[in-house]
Amino acid sequence: MLKLTGIGKRFGGLTALQGISFNVGKGTITGIIGPNGAGKTTLFNIATGIYPPSEGAVLLDGVDISALPPERRARLGLVRTFQNIELFGKMTVLENVMVGLHTQSSCGLFSCSFRMPWQMSEERRIREKALQWLEFTGITELADVVAGTLSFGKGRLLEIARAMALEPKLLLMDEPAAGLNSRETAELADLIKKIRDLGVTVGLVEHDMDLVMDICDALVVLNLGTMLAEGTPREIQDNPAVVTAYLGEE
Amino acid sequence: MKSDKIKFLVFCLIVLAAPVPLSQGYLTNVLVFVGINSMLALGLNLLLGYAGQISLGQAAFFGLGAYGSGVLTTHFAMNPWLAMVLVALCVALFAFAIGFPVLRLKGHYLAMATLGVGVIAHIAFNETVDLTGGPSGLSGIPNLSVGSFTFDSDIKNYYLVWSFALVVILLSLNMVNSRFGRGLRAIHDSEVAARVMGVNARLMKVQVFTLSALISALAGSLYCHVMTFISPTSFGFNISIELLTMVVIGGLGSVYGSILGALLLTLLPELLRAFQDYDIVFYGLLLVSMTIYLPGGLVRGIPALFRRVMPARSGHA
Numbered sequence: 001m002l003k004l005t006g007i008g009k010r011f012g013g014l015t016a017l018q019g020i021s022f023n024v025g026k027g028t029i030t031g032i033i034g035p036n037g038a039g040k041t042t043l044f045n046i047a048t049g050i051y052p053p054s055e056g057a058v059l060l061d062g063v064d065i066s067a068l069p070p071e072r073r074a075r076l077g078l079v080r081t082f083q084n085i086e087l088f089g090k091m092t093v094l095e096n097v098m099v100g101l102h103t104q105s106s107c108g109l110f111s112c113s114f115r116m117p118w119q120m121s122e123e124r125r126i127r128e129k130a131l132q133w134l135e136f137t138g139i140t141e142l143a144d145v146v147a148g149t150l151s152f153g154k155g156r157l158l159e160i161a162r163a164m165a166l167e168p169k170l171l172l173m174d175e176p177a178a179g180l181n182s183r184e185t186a187e188l189a190d191l192i193k194k195i196r197d198l199g200v201t202v203g204l205v206e207h208d209m210d211l212v213m214d215i216c217d218a219l220v221v222l223n224l225g226t227m228l229a230e231g232t233p234r235e236i237q238d239n240p241a242v243v244t245a246y247l248g249e250e
Numbered sequence: 251m252k253s254d255k256i257k258f259l260v261f262c263l264i265v266l267a268a269p270v271p272l273s274q275g276y277l278t279n280v281l282v283f284v285g286i287n288s289m290l291a292l293g294l295n296l297l298l299g300y301a302g303q304i305s306l307g308q309a310a311f312f313g314l315g316a317y318g319s320g321v322l323t324t325h326f327a328m329n330p331w332l333a334m335v336l337v338a339l340c341v342a343l344f345a346f347a348i349g350f351p352v353l354r355l356k357g358h359y360l361a362m363a364t365l366g367v368g369v370i371a372h373i374a375f376n377e378t379v380d381l382t383g384g385p386s387g388l389s390g391i392p393n394l395s396v397g398s399f400t401f402d403s404d405i406k407n408y409y410l411v412w413s414f415a416l417v418v419i420l421l422s423l424n425m426v427n428s429r430f431g432r433g434l435r436a437i438h439d440s441e442v443a444a445r446v447m448g449v450n451a452r453l454m455k456v457q458v459f460t461l462s463a464l465i466s467a468l469a470g471s472l473y474c475h476v477m478t479f480i481s482p483t484s485f486g487f488n489i490s491i492e493l494l495t496m497v498v499i500g501g502l503g504s505v506y507g508s509i510l511g512a513l514l515l516t517l518l519p520e521l522l523r524a525f526q527d528y529d530i531v532f533y534g535l536l537l538v539s540m541t542i543y544l545p546g547g548l549v550r551g552i553p554a555l556f557r558r559v560m561p562a563r564s565g566h567a
Binding site: 048050069070071074075079080082086087088089090091095098099100102103105107108109112113114115119122123126162163166 | 421422424425428429430431432433435436438439440442443444445446447448449450451457458461503
């Protein structure tokens with residue numbers, strides 16, 4: 001599904017990432033873990049086109065997307081959520097999800113301004129689909145609330161609903177459990193499994209080890225900008241190098 | 251949806267009826283300019299209030315519209331309606347072309363670049379004396395006419411200008427509550443998130459910039475035919491700032507707010523005339539107190555004030 005080959009990133013003289021190569025298998029939940037400053041978010045930003053890699057390539061379904069801007073990658077089915085949720089704060093919850101349906105609708109400036117008949121029916125379709133995604137994440141009752149007033153947990157759910165509205169092939173989640181309490185984290189785990197069951201491949205950066213071990217099919221461990229290990233959660237737990245670098249020495 | 255339509259119809263009725271009690275007085279003339287300024291303020295608000303992109307060069311597009319129509323109908327004796335369409339298209343094309351490099355900039359840099367566009371246009375109006383008449387202005391611009399009916403009085407111009415304004419207002423209302431408008435507001439709130447959602451931010455910013463220039467150019471064409479005389483002072487930097495003030499006072503990101511702001515800032519100098527040279531003091535005081543106490547603009551501030559007063563009253567009763 002997603003293939004990274006020899007990804008490197010330098011910010012000025014600082015090497016943030018070096019020689020990162022791995023696959024995110026179709027239909028799996030792949031976790032990217034590592035201590036703070038390991039370069040996880042940087043890797044995410046490269047994968048989604050927020051900035052280009054200094055070296056290496058990002059391939060989606062075998063197609064090199066390294067040079068594409070985020071909006072083009074979104075159209076190819078690569079969508080992400082953010083660590084510090086990036087909602088459209090002044091818009092309602094429903095409108096936020098409707099923006100997520102941008103790529104599945106086409107009315108431009110002209111047909112929107114003149115309210116063409118096909119624009120009206122497209123608008124109805126967008127609204128209905130957006131409501132379905134709110135139901136999927138269980139926040140239907142918040143549809144008309146202004147997104148900026150949501151709690152962190154609800155905001156996270158909205159961000160997932162909005163990302164799912166794009167019907168992505170691959171959903172990358174940057175620390176989805178950050179700032180959630182244990183009950184919310186458990187609900188999140190169920191939601192992520194539900195997303196995988198829809199056939200969406202999931203990649204997530206996460207610090208919550210219980211969550212990662214519970215839901216991930218495969219893990220990639222980063223440390224100081226390089227790949228430390230790769231394998232199933234069980235293999236990673238037993239890997240002495242990982243235990244030393246990440247889980248702490250015994 | 252339904253209440254939006256009713257609101258617009260009520261607004262149309264108010265616009266239709268407004269000149270009746272004024273009986274062709276001086277105020278009708280002022281209301282013609284309120285209409286023109288409403289178009290200009292709305293054009294800027296689509297760009298600034300919705301998409302979150304500042305422009306300090308709106309007067310340039312206004313001036314290009316006015317001078318385009320003025321020059322074509324005087325020097326080249328072109329049909330004014332044809333000139334209006336042609337000029338609007340050319341200005342839109344111009345805005346589209348400069349939009350791509352200019353809108354790559356953000357914040358202060360975008361402000362400086364658009365300011366530059368405004369300053370260059372103003373210099374061009376002053377210096378191309380053969381075409382524009384330079385600082386002494388361009389006169390003898392014909393009124394608009396349909397067949398033998400000529401828009402030559404304040405009341406006729408009022409209905410002319412406001413029918414244009416109402417169409418622009420209606421189209422804008424449609425646009426902001428649609429896929430396109432949601433895209434703009436998304437860019438305003440978080441450009442990165444909007445792009446990750448597949449919104450082509452760069453193109454949409456240029457499109458709304460072009461639209462705002464097109465509306466300004468139309469307002470300029472109307473202005474030159476209403477005035478029949480134009481000079482560069484009407485299209486200077488201070489006009490761009492005045493438009494910005496209208497949008498901020500009326501309410502950023504509100505279509506009706508733009509009209510309210512245009513109404514207030516067009517009437518204000520007339521009302522303050524009694525204070526003679528001290529009017530600027532009142533003007534400044536108003537601006538300062540507005541931005542402190544009503545940062546959301548009048549359209550949001552008045553209802554909020556109302557809500558604050560009403561429960562207090564019912565509490566005493």
